[in-house]
Amino acid sequence: MELEERVEAFNDASCALRAVIERWSQPGVFVVADTSFYIHHPDKLDDLDLAPLIGACGDDIHVLVPIVVVDELDGLKQSNKNETRSRARQTLAVLDRVFAHTTTVARLRDADFSALGSGGVPRGLITVELVFDPPGHVRLPINDDEIIDRVRAIQPLAGRLIKLLTYDTGQSTRARAVGLDTIKLVQQR
Secondary structure (H helix, E strand, C coil): CHHHHHHHHHHHHHHHHHHHHHHHCCCCEEEEECHHHHHHCCCCHHHCCCHHHHCCCCCCEEEEEEHHHHHHHHHHCCCCCHHHHHHHHHHHHHHHHHCCCCCCEEEEECCECHHHHHCCCCECCEEEEEECCCCCCCCCCCHHHHHHHHHHHHHHHHCCCEEEEECCHHHHHHHHHCCCEEEECCCCC
16 A cells, blocks of 8 residues: 555656646747836837847747736836836736636737748747746745746756846846846837
């Protein structure tokens, strides 16, 4: 009976490992955008063309959204700045819509190959996934550090570099200091 329990536990662990491998083995470029990106980028989340920002011509893009970013956006809904408050609400509304029926991977935008007929560049599929804190996880006191920590935890599982998009100088400095592939954007006024 004990052997049967051990075999069952091993099989459960094996299935869980296969699920993790499958989850992180999808093709494409993995991206994490910090809160500043959602607030300051000129395009709203559902209108974004991420490919030129990250150099992903026609590649599928998988956007990872750490739950700490969602929490920060929730807090910014109460901001005194109208633009910040509005963008936080818009971004959260898109996330709420795409995750209305799933807590795993959601489709943000379909692939579009119509540009190939006119010599243009195709647009790959864009998916989005919420990255929840693992059970028992204690967040770091600085949210920028927490976002970096989540990216560093995911990178080995994904087996590839994850690009971090930010408008925040402190965030980009912290991320580069630990070797993350960081794209620091500049606000156009």
